[in-house]
Amino acid sequence: MRNYVIIILVALGTYLTRFLPIKFGKKFRELKDIDEFLRHSSTALISALFITTLISFPIESKEMIKGILALLGVFVAYRIWKNLGISVLVGVISHFLLSLMVK
Amino acid sequence: MFKKGLISSMPIVIGYFPVAVTFGINTVALGFSPLEAILSSMLIFAGASQFVLISTMGYSFTNAIIIPLFLNLRHIVYGCVISQKFRIEKPVMTAFGLTDEVFATSLNLASDERYMWGIQLGAYLSWVIGTAIGAFGGSILVSNKMLVPSLVFSLKALFFILLMANLEHSSILSAFVGGSIAILLHKFGYTSLGIIVAGILSPIIVMKIKGGEKTE
Numbered sequence: 001m002r003n004y005v006i007i008i009l010v011a012l013g014t015y016l017t018r019f020l021p022i023k024f025g026k027k028f029r030e031l032k033d034i035d036e037f038l039r040h041s042s043t044a045l046i047s048a049l050f051i052t053t054l055i056s057f058p059i060e061s062k063e064m065i066k067g068i069l070a071l072l073g074v075f076v077a078y079r080i081w082k083n084l085g086i087s088v089l090v091g092v093i094s095h096f097l098l099s100l101m102v103k
Numbered sequence: 104m105f106k107k108g109l110i111s112s113m114p115i116v117i118g119y120f121p122v123a124v125t126f127g128i129n130t131v132a133l134g135f136s137p138l139e140a141i142l143s144s145m146l147i148f149a150g151a152s153q154f155v156l157i158s159t160m161g162y163s164f165t166n167a168i169i170i171p172l173f174l175n176l177r178h179i180v181y182g183c184v185i186s187q188k189f190r191i192e193k194p195v196m197t198a199f200g201l202t203d204e205v206f207a208t209s210l211n212l213a214s215d216e217r218y219m220w221g222i223q224l225g226a227y228l229s230w231v232i233g234t235a236i237g238a239f240g241g242s243i244l245v246s247n248k249m250l251v252p253s254l255v256f257s258l259k260a261l262f263f264i265l266l267m268a269n270l271e272h273s274s275i276l277s278a279f280v281g282g283s284i285a286i287l288l289h290k291f292g293y294t295s296l297g298i299i300v301a302g303i304l305s306p307i308i309v310m311k312i313k314g315g316e317k318t319e
Contacts, residue, residue, distance in 0.1 A: 003139050006160055006167045011146035013172040019198035021179050025186025034187070037306045042184050043266075043273040044281025044305030045177075046207050048298045050262035051282040052289045067259065074260045075267070084212070084264055088114035091260030096253035 066102060070095040104214070108221020111212050115204045115222070116229040118258035121251045122150060123230045127237020130157045137238035144234035148200060148227060149175055151295070174295040180302040181206040189215055196220070200227050203298075204258060207265045274309060281305040 054067060073094035078087040123144065130140035135157060143153050152171035159167040181201055188210065191197050197216055200223030213219045270278060281301040288297030 002164065003135065003160055004142070006156070006164065007139065007143045007146060009168050010152070010156055010171050011143075013168070014147050014149050014152065014175045014178070015199060017172070017175050017178040018182055018201040019194060021182025022186045022191055022194040022198050022201075025183055025191070033310065036310060038184050038187050039273055040277040040306035040309045041180065041302045042210050043269050043277040044284075044309075045180065045184070045298065045302040046210070046262060046266045046269050047278035047282040048285030048301035049203050049207055050259070050266050051286050052294050052297065053259050053262055055286060055289070057290055067256065070256060071260065071263050074263055078264050078267060084111065084208075084261070085113050087264050088117065088257050088260045091263075092117065092253050092257050095256040096250065099249045099253060 062102060066095065066098045069098055104217040105221040108213065108218040108223075109225050110221070111208060111218070112205075112222045112225025112229075114257055114261045115208065115226040117254060118204070118256075118261060119150075119226055119229040120233040121254045123233025124237035125251075126150070126153060126157075127234040127239075129154070129237075130234075131238050133157055133161065135160070137235070140238040141231065141235050144231050147171075148230060149178075149202060150230075177203075177295055177299045177302065178206075180299060184302075185209060185219075189213070191216055197223075199223070202226060204261060207262060211265050211268045274313075276312065277305050277309050280308050 070091050074087050074091040077090035081087065127140050131137055143156060147153055152174040155174060156167060156171045159170055178201055182198065185206065193216065197219060205222050205226050208222050209219045213222065266278060284301040284304060285297040288300060
Protein backbone atom coordinates (compact mmCIF):
# COMPACT_ATOMS: atom_id res chain seq x y z
CA MET A 1 0.00 0.00 0.00
CA ARG A 2 2.84 2.36 0.95
CA ASN A 3 4.43 2.02 -2.51
CA TYR A 4 1.18 2.78 -4.29
CA VAL A 5 0.77 5.95 -2.19
CA ILE A 6 4.32 7.04 -3.15
CA ILE A 7 3.67 6.36 -6.86
CA ILE A 8 0.41 8.35 -6.77
CA LEU A 9 2.00 11.30 -4.93
CA VAL A 10 4.97 11.44 -7.34
CA ALA A 11 2.57 11.17 -10.28
CA LEU A 12 0.47 14.02 -8.89
CA GLY A 13 3.51 16.23 -8.23
CA THR A 14 4.96 15.52 -11.68
CA TYR A 15 1.65 16.30 -13.31
CA LEU A 16 1.38 19.62 -11.47
CA THR A 17 4.88 20.69 -12.62
CA ARG A 18 3.62 20.15 -16.17
CA PHE A 19 0.07 21.45 -15.81
CA LEU A 20 0.37 24.65 -13.76
CA PRO A 21 2.79 26.52 -16.10
CA ILE A 22 0.61 25.64 -19.11
CA LYS A 23 -2.59 26.62 -17.31
CA PHE A 24 -1.21 29.95 -16.14
CA GLY A 25 1.09 30.52 -19.14
CA LYS A 26 -1.14 33.32 -20.48
CA LYS A 27 -0.04 35.57 -17.63
CA PHE A 28 3.55 35.39 -18.94
CA ARG A 29 2.54 36.93 -22.27
CA GLU A 30 1.98 40.26 -20.57
CA LEU A 31 5.60 40.42 -19.41
CA LYS A 32 8.05 42.65 -21.30
CA ASP A 33 10.54 40.90 -23.67
CA ILE A 34 9.02 37.49 -22.85
CA ASP A 35 9.04 36.31 -26.49
CA GLU A 36 12.77 36.92 -26.84
CA PHE A 37 13.42 35.38 -23.43
CA LEU A 38 11.53 32.19 -24.30
CA ARG A 39 13.10 31.93 -27.76
CA HIS A 40 16.58 31.92 -26.19
CA SER A 41 15.36 29.70 -23.36
CA SER A 42 14.03 27.00 -25.73
CA THR A 43 17.32 26.85 -27.66
CA ALA A 44 19.27 26.70 -24.40
CA LEU A 45 17.03 23.90 -23.09
CA ILE A 46 17.40 21.74 -26.20
CA SER A 47 21.15 22.34 -26.15
CA ALA A 48 21.24 21.39 -22.45
CA LEU A 49 19.22 18.22 -23.09
CA PHE A 50 21.47 17.25 -26.00
CA ILE A 51 24.76 17.81 -24.21
CA THR A 52 23.69 16.01 -21.03
CA THR A 53 22.52 12.94 -22.94
CA LEU A 54 25.61 12.92 -25.15
CA ILE A 55 28.22 13.23 -22.43
CA SER A 56 28.35 11.08 -19.34
CA PHE A 57 31.07 11.26 -16.73
CA PRO A 58 33.66 9.76 -16.54
CA ILE A 59 34.10 10.22 -20.28
CA GLU A 60 34.87 6.99 -22.13
CA SER A 61 36.80 8.06 -25.23
CA LYS A 62 35.79 5.01 -27.31
CA GLU A 63 32.08 5.55 -26.64
CA MET A 64 32.46 9.27 -27.21
CA ILE A 65 34.14 8.85 -30.60
CA LYS A 66 31.52 6.29 -31.61
CA GLY A 67 28.76 8.72 -30.64
CA ILE A 68 30.32 11.67 -32.46
CA LEU A 69 30.86 9.62 -35.64
CA ALA A 70 27.27 8.41 -35.57
CA LEU A 71 26.11 12.01 -35.07
CA LEU A 72 28.09 12.93 -38.16
CA GLY A 73 25.95 10.41 -40.05
CA VAL A 74 22.84 12.01 -38.52
CA PHE A 75 24.07 15.45 -39.60
CA VAL A 76 24.64 14.35 -43.21
CA ALA A 77 21.30 12.50 -43.34
CA TYR A 78 19.45 15.54 -42.01
CA ARG A 79 21.17 17.83 -44.55
CA ILE A 80 20.13 15.52 -47.40
CA TRP A 81 16.60 14.47 -46.42
CA LYS A 82 15.52 17.06 -43.83
CA ASN A 83 13.55 14.25 -42.21
CA LEU A 84 13.64 13.56 -38.49
CA GLY A 85 12.75 9.85 -38.61
CA ILE A 86 15.18 8.94 -41.41
CA SER A 87 18.00 10.91 -39.76
CA VAL A 88 17.47 9.19 -36.41
CA LEU A 89 17.37 5.80 -38.13
CA VAL A 90 20.63 6.57 -39.94
CA GLY A 91 22.11 7.47 -36.54
CA VAL A 92 20.96 4.21 -34.92
CA ILE A 93 22.28 2.10 -37.82
CA SER A 94 25.60 4.02 -37.90
CA HIS A 95 25.98 3.56 -34.16
CA PHE A 96 25.25 -0.15 -34.41
CA LEU A 97 27.71 -0.66 -37.29
CA LEU A 98 30.38 1.29 -35.42
CA SER A 99 29.75 -0.89 -32.35
CA LEU A 100 30.31 -4.00 -34.50
CA MET A 101 33.58 -2.54 -35.85
CA VAL A 102 34.91 -1.24 -32.53
CA LYS A 103 34.37 -4.23 -30.29
CA MET B 104 -2.49 16.80 -37.32
CA PHE B 105 -2.83 14.09 -34.69
CA LYS B 106 -1.64 11.43 -37.18
CA LYS B 107 1.31 13.59 -38.21
CA GLY B 108 2.24 13.93 -34.56
CA LEU B 109 2.00 10.18 -34.07
CA ILE B 110 4.37 9.63 -37.02
CA SER B 111 6.75 12.27 -35.63
CA SER B 112 6.88 10.33 -32.36
CA MET B 113 8.68 7.38 -34.02
CA PRO B 114 12.23 8.49 -33.08
CA ILE B 115 11.05 8.83 -29.47
CA VAL B 116 9.35 5.42 -29.62
CA ILE B 117 12.61 3.79 -30.79
CA GLY B 118 14.57 5.48 -28.03
CA TYR B 119 12.08 4.97 -25.19
CA PHE B 120 11.38 1.30 -25.73
CA PRO B 121 14.70 -0.25 -24.56
CA VAL B 122 14.90 2.16 -21.63
CA ALA B 123 11.35 1.27 -20.61
CA VAL B 124 12.13 -2.46 -20.82
CA THR B 125 15.19 -1.86 -18.63
CA PHE B 126 13.03 0.07 -16.17
CA GLY B 127 10.54 -2.78 -15.98
CA ILE B 128 13.28 -5.35 -15.40
CA ASN B 129 15.03 -3.25 -12.75
CA THR B 130 11.82 -2.53 -10.86
CA VAL B 131 10.95 -6.21 -10.56
CA ALA B 132 14.60 -7.11 -9.80
CA LEU B 133 14.52 -4.63 -6.89
CA GLY B 134 11.62 -6.54 -5.39
CA PHE B 135 8.64 -4.50 -6.56
CA SER B 136 5.69 -6.04 -8.32
CA PRO B 137 5.10 -5.82 -12.10
CA LEU B 138 1.92 -3.89 -11.30
CA GLU B 139 3.93 -1.25 -9.39
CA ALA B 140 6.31 -0.93 -12.36
CA ILE B 141 3.52 -0.55 -14.91
CA LEU B 142 1.48 1.77 -12.68
CA SER B 143 4.41 4.13 -12.20
CA SER B 144 4.99 4.29 -15.96
CA MET B 145 1.29 4.81 -16.60
CA LEU B 146 0.83 7.53 -14.00
CA ILE B 147 4.21 9.28 -13.76
CA PHE B 148 5.60 8.95 -17.31
CA ALA B 149 8.95 10.57 -16.53
CA GLY B 150 11.97 8.36 -17.25
CA ALA B 151 14.84 9.48 -15.03
CA SER B 152 12.69 10.26 -12.01
CA GLN B 153 11.09 6.80 -12.18
CA PHE B 154 14.53 5.18 -11.93
CA VAL B 155 15.23 7.40 -8.90
CA LEU B 156 11.84 6.48 -7.47
CA ILE B 157 12.48 2.73 -7.54
CA SER B 158 15.94 3.16 -6.05
CA THR B 159 14.62 5.22 -3.09
CA MET B 160 11.15 3.70 -2.62
CA GLY B 161 12.43 0.82 -0.52
CA TYR B 162 14.02 3.15 2.05
CA SER B 163 12.63 6.58 2.83
CA PHE B 164 9.03 7.58 2.18
CA THR B 165 9.90 11.30 2.04
CA ASN B 166 12.96 10.93 -0.20
CA ALA B 167 11.06 8.68 -2.59
CA ILE B 168 8.63 11.54 -3.16
CA ILE B 169 10.85 14.63 -2.95
CA ILE B 170 13.86 13.53 -5.06
CA PRO B 171 11.89 12.46 -8.18
CA LEU B 172 9.80 15.62 -7.93
CA PHE B 173 12.91 17.77 -7.71
CA LEU B 174 14.19 16.10 -10.87
CA ASN B 175 10.94 17.01 -12.62
CA LEU B 176 11.04 20.72 -11.74
CA ARG B 177 12.49 21.41 -15.19
CA HIS B 178 9.04 20.66 -16.60
CA ILE B 179 7.91 24.01 -15.21
CA VAL B 180 10.12 25.76 -17.77
CA TYR B 181 8.88 23.44 -20.55
CA GLY B 182 5.26 24.29 -19.73
CA CYS B 183 5.98 28.04 -19.87
CA VAL B 184 7.73 27.73 -23.26
CA ILE B 185 5.10 25.46 -24.83
CA SER B 186 2.19 27.61 -23.67
CA GLN B 187 3.72 30.54 -25.59
CA LYS B 188 4.26 28.51 -28.78
CA PHE B 189 0.61 27.82 -29.55
CA ARG B 190 -2.82 28.14 -28.03
CA ILE B 191 -3.55 25.31 -25.59
CA GLU B 192 -7.25 24.59 -25.25
CA LYS B 193 -7.02 21.47 -23.11
CA PRO B 194 -4.16 21.93 -20.64
CA VAL B 195 -5.38 19.03 -18.48
CA MET B 196 -4.66 16.61 -21.33
CA THR B 197 -1.71 18.34 -22.99
CA ALA B 198 0.26 18.65 -19.76
CA PHE B 199 0.28 14.93 -18.99
CA GLY B 200 2.86 13.77 -21.55
CA LEU B 201 5.26 16.71 -21.50
CA THR B 202 8.53 14.78 -21.18
CA ASP B 203 11.98 16.08 -22.28
CA GLU B 204 11.73 14.44 -25.69
CA VAL B 205 8.09 15.36 -26.28
CA PHE B 206 8.87 18.97 -25.33
CA ALA B 207 11.87 19.22 -27.67
CA THR B 208 10.04 17.55 -30.59
CA SER B 209 6.88 19.62 -30.09
CA LEU B 210 8.89 22.82 -29.95
CA ASN B 211 10.32 22.22 -33.41
CA LEU B 212 7.59 20.27 -35.21
CA ALA B 213 4.20 20.75 -33.60
CA SER B 214 1.99 23.44 -35.05
CA ASP B 215 -0.95 22.85 -32.74
CA GLU B 216 -2.12 20.96 -29.68
CA ARG B 217 -3.39 17.93 -31.63
CA TYR B 218 0.00 17.39 -33.24
CA MET B 219 1.47 17.37 -29.74
CA TRP B 220 -1.08 14.79 -28.57
CA GLY B 221 0.08 12.51 -31.39
CA ILE B 222 3.70 12.82 -30.27
CA GLN B 223 2.66 12.22 -26.66
CA LEU B 224 0.57 9.14 -27.42
CA GLY B 225 3.36 7.43 -29.40
CA ALA B 226 5.90 8.17 -26.68
CA TYR B 227 3.49 7.12 -23.90
CA LEU B 228 2.56 3.78 -25.48
CA SER B 229 6.21 2.96 -26.10
CA TRP B 230 7.03 3.76 -22.47
CA VAL B 231 4.15 1.83 -20.91
CA ILE B 232 4.33 -1.21 -23.23
CA GLY B 233 8.13 -1.34 -22.84
CA THR B 234 7.76 -1.28 -19.05
CA ALA B 235 5.18 -4.08 -19.15
CA ILE B 236 7.40 -6.25 -21.34
CA GLY B 237 10.36 -5.61 -19.06
CA ALA B 238 8.35 -6.30 -15.91
CA PHE B 239 7.03 -9.59 -17.27
CA GLY B 240 10.40 -10.94 -18.33
CA GLY B 241 12.09 -8.75 -20.89
CA SER B 242 15.60 -9.71 -19.82
CA ILE B 243 16.11 -11.47 -23.18
CA LEU B 244 15.42 -8.23 -25.04
CA VAL B 245 17.98 -6.21 -23.15
CA SER B 246 20.62 -8.94 -23.11
CA ASN B 247 21.96 -7.80 -26.51
CA LYS B 248 24.83 -5.64 -25.30
CA MET B 249 25.35 -4.01 -28.70
CA LEU B 250 21.82 -3.37 -29.90
CA VAL B 251 20.47 -1.65 -26.79
CA PRO B 252 23.06 1.21 -26.67
CA SER B 253 22.40 1.81 -30.39
CA LEU B 254 18.64 2.03 -29.80
CA VAL B 255 19.18 4.35 -26.84
CA PHE B 256 21.45 6.44 -29.07
CA SER B 257 18.32 7.50 -30.97
CA LEU B 258 17.52 9.97 -28.17
CA LYS B 259 20.91 11.67 -28.62
CA ALA B 260 20.32 11.79 -32.37
CA LEU B 261 16.85 13.22 -31.78
CA PHE B 262 18.10 16.06 -29.56
CA PHE B 263 20.92 16.74 -32.03
CA ILE B 264 18.53 17.16 -34.97
CA LEU B 265 16.15 19.26 -32.92
CA LEU B 266 19.03 21.49 -31.91
CA MET B 267 20.15 21.86 -35.55
CA ALA B 268 16.61 22.71 -36.63
CA ASN B 269 16.20 25.16 -33.76
CA LEU B 270 19.45 26.95 -34.61
CA GLU B 271 18.12 27.77 -38.08
CA HIS B 272 15.95 30.47 -36.50
CA SER B 273 17.66 31.10 -33.20
CA SER B 274 20.94 32.27 -31.74
CA ILE B 275 23.93 29.94 -31.49
CA LEU B 276 24.97 31.91 -28.42
CA SER B 277 21.89 30.66 -26.50
CA ALA B 278 22.83 27.07 -27.39
CA PHE B 279 26.42 27.64 -26.31
CA VAL B 280 25.55 29.28 -22.99
CA GLY B 281 22.81 26.74 -22.23
CA GLY B 282 25.04 23.80 -23.12
CA SER B 283 27.92 25.16 -21.03
CA ILE B 284 25.80 25.70 -17.92
CA ALA B 285 24.21 22.26 -18.27
CA ILE B 286 27.48 20.40 -18.78
CA LEU B 287 29.09 22.16 -15.82
CA LEU B 288 26.33 21.13 -13.42
CA HIS B 289 26.04 17.71 -15.09
CA LYS B 290 29.74 17.15 -14.26
CA PHE B 291 28.94 17.60 -10.56
CA GLY B 292 25.90 15.32 -10.69
CA TYR B 293 23.22 18.06 -10.83
CA THR B 294 21.93 17.20 -14.31
CA SER B 295 18.31 18.14 -13.80
CA LEU B 296 19.18 21.35 -11.97
CA GLY B 297 21.58 22.17 -14.81
CA ILE B 298 18.76 21.95 -17.35
CA ILE B 299 16.53 24.26 -15.28
CA VAL B 300 19.35 26.79 -14.74
CA ALA B 301 20.28 26.65 -18.44
CA GLY B 302 16.68 27.42 -19.41
CA ILE B 303 16.41 30.38 -17.03
CA LEU B 304 19.90 31.87 -16.93
CA SER B 305 20.93 31.53 -20.61
CA PRO B 306 18.32 33.93 -22.03
CA ILE B 307 19.21 36.50 -19.35
CA ILE B 308 22.92 36.27 -20.24
CA VAL B 309 22.30 36.31 -24.00
CA MET B 310 19.88 39.24 -23.79
CA LYS B 311 22.40 41.16 -21.64
CA ILE B 312 25.17 40.52 -24.20
CA LYS B 313 22.96 41.45 -27.15
CA GLY B 314 21.63 44.50 -25.30
CA GLY B 315 25.22 45.61 -24.64
CA GLU B 316 26.13 45.16 -28.33
CA LYS B 317 23.15 47.29 -29.40
CA THR B 318 24.12 50.10 -26.98
CA GLU B 319 27.69 50.17 -28.32
